[in-house]
Amino acid sequence: MKKQYSFEKSVIFFLIIIIVSTFVFVNISCDIFIEKVVEKKEIENTGFEEIIDLPEPKIKGEMSLEEAIKDRRSIRSFDEKDLNLEQISQLLWAAQGITDERGHRASPSAGALYPLELYIVKKDGAYHYIPEGHKLEMILKGDLRKKLKDACLGQQWIEEAPINIVITGIYERTTVKYGERGIRYVHLEAGHACQNILLQSISLGLGAIPVGGFHDREVQEILNLEENYIPSLFTTL
Ligand SMILES: Cc1cc2nc3c(=O)[nH]c(=O)nc-3n(C[C@H](O)[C@H](O)[C@H](O)COP(=O)(O)O)c2cc1C
CATH class of the missing domain: 1.20.5 (Single alpha-helices involved in coiled-coils or other helix-helix interfaces)
Structure with missing residues (x-):
């Protein structure tokens, strides 16, 4: 038992x-x-997970601000030569770089809400600019400039220029505080960022043009952007 x-x-x-x-x-x-x-x-x-640390931007240049303003002209013919990382760094910093310890940026922003997201499209692919840490992340591989040209009503310089900076805005970041008026602010901010790029490009000895003629939805599709990332203005260099 x-x-x-x-x-x-x-x-x-x-x-x-x-x-x-x-x-x-x-x-x-x-x-x-x-x-x-x-x-x-x-x-x-996060796509290709390729993150590029951009070189430190310079805060002293060869040209006075007045000279840059005087010399700025819209340029529609470009060398094939790629821009180097120093030039790209400087241009993106001028547009949206963080310029003080509070996180405020090179371009003003209504309520410091920073609704802009910048993308660059060049021969080897498309990248997203990350102001925090001044970095680029690759989002798409391959040359998208021809497709982008088609989305820009066939404007030839979009395909020929070595780089297109696509300035997009996310309305909700600003309308949350300012209501419908925030939409206006987002596009004004794209203009501020673009003008900084244009003046910086002159100071670097580069030609550039603002481009506003494009189909929003097509640009979003080419760059694989979400619907609320609204393309506002290109700067083509
Ligand atoms: C908001 C905006 C959108 C523009 N869009 C285009 C465009 O799609 N294509 C183009 O060739 N030029 C475009 N331009 C450039 C203007 O044609 C150019 O600024 C104008 O002819 C004045 O010449 P300037 O820039 O050399 O002084 C645009 C300019 C601005 C401000």
């Missing part, structure tokens, strides 16, 4: 061990699976 009882005890003990180990195994496998799914989703969301 005692032997029988001890046998049952062993079976129960054995079963408990099996149940606990199965539970632990399933739990660990689920965790690994969930981690993999989350990791994959993050990679999909």
